[in-house]
């Protein structure tokens with residue numbers, strides 16, 4: 120249901136005991152989307168915290184092993200994580216030993232203005248690892264595509280300032296967003312920030328968010344490389360699909376990688392104060408393709 124046919128499937132690495140295989144497999148395909156997430160989501164977190172809101176609450180959807188949480192809360196880069204989890208030295212450790220080492224590694228790298236991050240994913244082992252390693256402050260393994268949120272998840276969602284998602288749109292649809300936004304009871308409506316592949320329609324999600332008073336802007340003029348295609352067949356399939364959708368693939372997917380777009384949804388009064396381009400400008404200095 121989730122993966123379009125013709126797209127390589129990575130379901131087998133989403134719920135291992137620890138993240139080593141995830142990084143090894145996706146590293147070989149130059150998976151970069153969490154790197155873009157660090158800059159884009161990080162700029163939003165800084166903006167909210169500078170506005171005097173103190174440490175804010177992020178809920179990362181499809182959080183996997185807590186990768187976006189690691190990049191937002193700790194002074195590490197995606198390349199540091201690849202180096203760490205693909206290293207020979209850590210390759211021989213048991214999962215418990217790795218988690219213990221990770222807890223110490225991250226504890227020594229806490230960012231000064233780290234947000235609190237709750238993760239949501241259906242992958243129980245992945246979320247459990249992220250909690251053990253200290254990457255997530257809280258975690259939930261619920262499938263809001265099919266179920267209603269538990270009371271605990273309701274409370275966490277209602278206190279969220281920003282929902283983030285990278286690599287997950289398509290696995291989750293407007294159903295998950297409807298369930299989460301439906302938990303917000305009278306307080307300020309949280310922002311929703313998403314990196315979504317260019318062939319995935321965001322219309323259903325932005326339509327649901329609109330019902331909660333959120334206006335969605337797409338960052339114009341920039342796309343973000345997600346990962347290399349597994350092979351020529353995947354590239355040809357994706358380029359054909361995109362061209363059928365009227366999307367120009369020249370200089371982007373034609374060159375061998377998936378590209379994602381960035382969407383931000385905020386209450387209308389905040390959108391009229393500053394555009395997504397203005398908010399994100401500091402994050403674009405080192406990446407994103409015109």
Ligand SMILES: C[S@@+](CC[C@H](N)C(=O)[O-])C[C@H]1O[C@@H](n2cnc3c(N)ncnc32)[C@H](O)[C@@H]1O
Pocket residue numbers: 133152153180181182183184186187239240241242245261262263264284285286287290291
């Ligand atoms: C491509 S991974 C992205 C992981 C991470 N956000 C990143 O950028 O590297 C997709 C994730 O979506 C999760 N997922 C799939 N279906 C889901 C659902 N219904 N609700 C929440 N997470 C889901 C998978 O378990 C997996 O961890």
